[in-house]
Amino acid sequence: MSDRKRKICVVVASRANYGRIKSVMTAIKEHPNLDLQLVVGASTLLARFGPAINVIREDGFEPDATIHYVVEGETPETQAKTTGLGIIELTTIFNTLKPDMVLTVADRYETMANAIAATYSNIPLIHVQGGELSGNIDDRVRHAITKLADLHFPCTEISRERIIRMGENSEAVFNYGCPAMDIALNSNLEINNEIMESYKGTGDPIDWAEPYLLLAQHPVTTSFGNGFEQIQESLYAMREFQGYQKIVLWPNIDAGADEVARGIRSFHENQLDQNARFHYFKNFSPEDFVRVLSNAKCCIGNSSSFIREGSTLGIPVVLVGNRQQGREHGNNIVSADYNRCDIKQKIATQLKADRYDRDSLFGTGNAGVQIAQKISEFPLPTTKQNTY
Amino acid sequence: MSDRKRKICVVVASRANYGRIKSVMTAIKEHPNLDLQLVVGASTLLARFGPAINVIREDGFEPDATIHYVVEGETPETQAKTTGLGIIELTTIFNTLKPDMVLTVADRYETMANAIAATYSNIPLIHVQGGELSGNIDDRVRHAITKLADLHFPCTEISRERIIRMGENSEAVFNYGCPAMDIALNSNLEINNEIMESYKGTGDPIDWAEPYLLLAQHPVTTSFGNGFEQIQESLYAMREFQGYQKIVLWPNIDAGADEVARGIRSFHENQLDQNARFHYFKNFSPEDFVRVLSNAKCCIGNSSSFIREGSTLGIPVVLVGNRQQGREHGNNIVSADYNRCDIKQKIATQLKADRYDRDSLFGTGNAGVQIAQKISEFPLPTTKQNTY
Amino acid sequence: MSDRKRKICVVVASRANYGRIKSVMTAIKEHPNLDLQLVVGASTLLARFGPAINVIREDGFEPDATIHYVVEGETPETQAKTTGLGIIELTTIFNTLKPDMVLTVADRYETMANAIAATYSNIPLIHVQGGELSGNIDDRVRHAITKLADLHFPCTEISRERIIRMGENSEAVFNYGCPAMDIALNSNLEINNEIMESYKGTGDPIDWAEPYLLLAQHPVTTSFGNGFEQIQESLYAMREFQGYQKIVLWPNIDAGADEVARGIRSFHENQLDQNARFHYFKNFSPEDFVRVLSNAKCCIGNSSSFIREGSTLGIPVVLVGNRQQGREHGNNIVSADYNRCDIKQKIATQLKADRYDRDSLFGTGNAGVQIAQKISEFPLPTTKQNTY
């Protein structure tokens, strides 16, 4: 076993997952002692999310397996069932691929499915982005995955310390920064119409050279049932800023996504003002998403990228609601309630701020290679030991 | 909502589960402000485990649903799939029963299935027996469930403190002792042939009035593949004690159970000595199990009951292997390796010890009513908050 | 058993299912010797189909269970997985409801899931709409369900004979006509803006008093991958008829639905003509759908309702492609290829025809009560016997 490569199975199960782990995938692929096994599943395959599988393939990654396991409905019930179905499917695939380690990212239900399939299959588990706080159901899932994992790559120092305080062995917890920042800090951030030509979107025409606001607001699963109104508060607040174009991202697949989408559609259909300049997109490649984010005059919503990439690049953000409650962030963040007046006021404040200093809280852009190197060296655990 | 009863759904998914939670079920059923919803599933329904569902019904509990979801095979792969299938099934049932809270017990994969189904269904989760250490895969699963749960009933003071150290809010963590001890400390422990008449078992005839050794040794999932030899070391060690009858319990349904069962069968078929006096049982009711345990001259194996009930009642135990590694226990425990000579020597030591003092480490016999009362009062959480 | 009511479990698993079986559900509910058990699942619950569950509840039917089991993706792979997940879920529900008979409708994969869950659960199976021919994968599924069923209610005489030729016992096969025709023949078919006020749809404003064409074209699963172009041929053909409004129904959930939907969206976004007068709807109640169909000047596409309700009411139809190949129909049908010129020409022909005579091929409007009566009398089978 000593002179064969370690097989590391990465499961990409949502568009957000991919951007967060891409630099690690590249580093594993290029590492002399590691073999990358890639499983692409769940919403990554779904057309209505602008299938991320296409982006992954264009980036030169060929999946060992693609698996559908999203139970449709976007309710709490279907989130749970998707987790169950994912465990069943991934177990069969792990049994075929026989990886030495499985890598799982962050805190979603697909992440939990990977973690449980690997744990009960006796395959050591690597967890990236553990130890953070964000409010919402994600907190408990993220920490539960920490307790299942053997090797941890948190993205901040405070997260590293929290994982150790939760009883994990400090010799298995390493902070090399967030791999998503590898893209943010090493990409060309220029934006213009030519570069963005391939993204069609819907709504009014957009001129990428002109100033714009960016909205990315996902459903909050623990307040399932309020998404329709929550998104509309943000949309009506943005409409007040007539001098700006508005770019709106469709929500992810969490419980409540349908409500949020209905909220957006209802807002759009009731627009009387032909010059409101709203534009709607499903998906960007990780690099192009950073472009869009970094050139926004202000970001509005609750996407965790606003905190990570936003803090790293110093982008003004109005953080709406409690989905990211408690998460560490730079001083680029101003919080607002689900209230159009409050949101409007905070946007105005941030537009005055223009840009913030870059913050190295989430790393300095070389997480991927360091994580891959550590994975190649880490002694394969047999039985996990807690420190207490 | 204030003047209707809270619906508390208890999921019993293994024979061991039932003994651990029975006194809580009784207390919930009898509490004026609580309604008991009972789901019985997984190995509790399987004939080859001496179906525990019959015992449950005889005790006066009528299930709201019985659900098969064990994927057969007893490999790591099928444990994972059972978890996945359990999540799917339990989600549908929770959606039908609409409980206010779901209660899950201990650390097995069926327990994990309950926990995830409840968590993603946005139903507050109660966890009993969290915070312990035991070695094996159970540790990480138990702690992961802790991170998913809203209300915790650990069974020892050290477990309570560990849960709080893991970041749970101390106002949601209560140590009332272990509900399994409610049975051990409030039952008639007398044993004789008349009382035990209904249990047939197989093997040589047994006389319950005569001295016996008791073996209960479950597969260790993280060393899947060694169960055949591990059990035989214990069996051959016991055979040396010709003055005693030997009672052997068939293993539970964990990955590797089939190997352990084969080890027992192979041992039995190769017995030449007609007077070895080995007797094999599948299952006892919780009360009768305590009888059998408390009258044993020495218990051998790795059942957690040897530590809990054994410590509480002062029964000499030879703990074999590392399945319970790190678990708190009384001074009734002597450890041994998977080695017949070592085990034999430790049995001899324990037979000399005869009995130990009772230890109140796991409580004083009134956990069930205290837990039910706390469940009735606890403010229903909306979003769980960690302390850090 | 003789003096208790028979429990008949109807599973409604798609919007189309409901219209087809509603009059039977009503008749079972009102029958003195029958109890209706209702399970609503699959796409009936999904928002993007304009959830039919709401219509069902408004009609006074309260489900005993609602279950999500659509695996998202609309590919052949996800159709198969939906069938598998449906079997698992329905088995658990049948085990809880313990019906005397299960009723399943037509030929879709959800129908197959009901049929298999009932068959292996040893519950006698009633099949409505068997014995027809239509081309596509539906043929083989429909006939397979026939071979699983115990009691058959085909909708035409030829279908009845075909079922018997396939080896079914003629004493278990009854043609009372199609229950969907009970609605078509007993409803008020008047249409105006007031009646249709609650249906918003999208696209250009519609005036229900003005003449319109109706398009309903579903994906053809055996030619998965061509849906985008197939639908566009019909849309471009319809656009030629400037004197008419055009009503377009979104496709059902079969494999390929996403392609068809993309075809519609792409067509719509590329419209330059502001006066094309296209209007898009997701869903109507069964009664209102008949209204819309019966007042159309011409129906275009491949919906089976065009053949059933269309023939019964004498509505001109241009049947596009081979999805309904071989199905019996009245003389109201003209066939066309997936070719905009051919379709255009056939529409012109049908517009001249205006209306056809009503055809009683699919019954005379009292199927529901006759079916319920037969269900109440039919000797419950133990073991099914073929005639050869």
Add this chain to the structure above:
Amino acid sequence: MSDRKRKICVVVASRANYGRIKSVMTAIKEHPNLDLQLVVGASTLLARFGPAINVIREDGFEPDATIHYVVEGETPETQAKTTGLGIIELTTIFNTLKPDMVLTVADRYETMANAIAATYSNIPLIHVQGGELSGNIDDRVRHAITKLADLHFPCTEISRERIIRMGENSEAVFNYGCPAMDIALNSNLEINNEIMESYKGTGDPIDWAEPYLLLAQHPVTTSFGNGFEQIQESLYAMREFQGYQKIVLWPNIDAGADEVARGIRSFHENQLDQNARFHYFKNFSPEDFVRVLSNAKCCIGNSSSFIREGSTLGIPVVLVGNRQQGREHGNNIVSADYNRCDIKQKIATQLKADRYDRDSLFGTGNAGVQIAQKISEFPLPTTKQNTY
């Protein structure tokens, strides 16, 4: 596509399946224009059935995937769920292996799972052993699979005609005899202790050179609940024949298997007569099973092999109960009720008959190569057409 080999995926999902299809697997493997893809799943992997996977590997077949999907319990409910889980798992595997055709055998629920997974995945389906009659639930499942299949290889002339009468295109239905007979007619049938040395079994010692009776009696799923008594009638009848050894095979995994197994165990434990000479086996390789069958003085029970191999080789059989009702057979069969007196009398009759003439009803021993050749030539269907 013209000059690459066709990939034919065979799914072996029970020990019985393997013996029935082995000669076809060999012929596919050796055919110049075919590639064999092998999936081994369900009870083939389970230890308590004497895992057939080992026999398959020893025969030189290496599976492309092994998949657990048996839901444990052996009730009607778990049969249904196993079918559902099998569909999910096989769909994922078919999507990975991308076969040109899938081959499924006979009439069990695992067979149905293959059939549905292939059908909805748009993969042409080959069915071997269709068109027969046997009573039990198997009839309807077998005929349903016929209606799903594209290419049929029935094993008798009457079966071929029945398939065509059910509406299948006669140009897709070929009778080359039963592939299981390829083994029966081309094997060395000699038996002695040396050859059979590797089979241990349990019970009394056996001398293969001495005369013996053979019992193989499976649960009858449509009379779930009576298996315990049904098997005991046969066992008590056999006990009367003191001059013979008795070989008993454990039942397969159908609903009710557990009852049958309990019936056998209860009979065995209540044996007072030390000389009853009962011997119990789990499994033989297909070749050794034919040896055991062909050397039996009389076969008792309801195994379909008694009809197939029994008729082909002229072995006296007492067919008990209605599980094979209506199945074609040679004149070697005498039927008996579930009644020990009736069975005893029929055994006595058959022992006098000694041997019957061989019957070529099920073929002449070269089915495998003919089937493989036809598979290589058959035009790949796009849309299946019925003849009416």
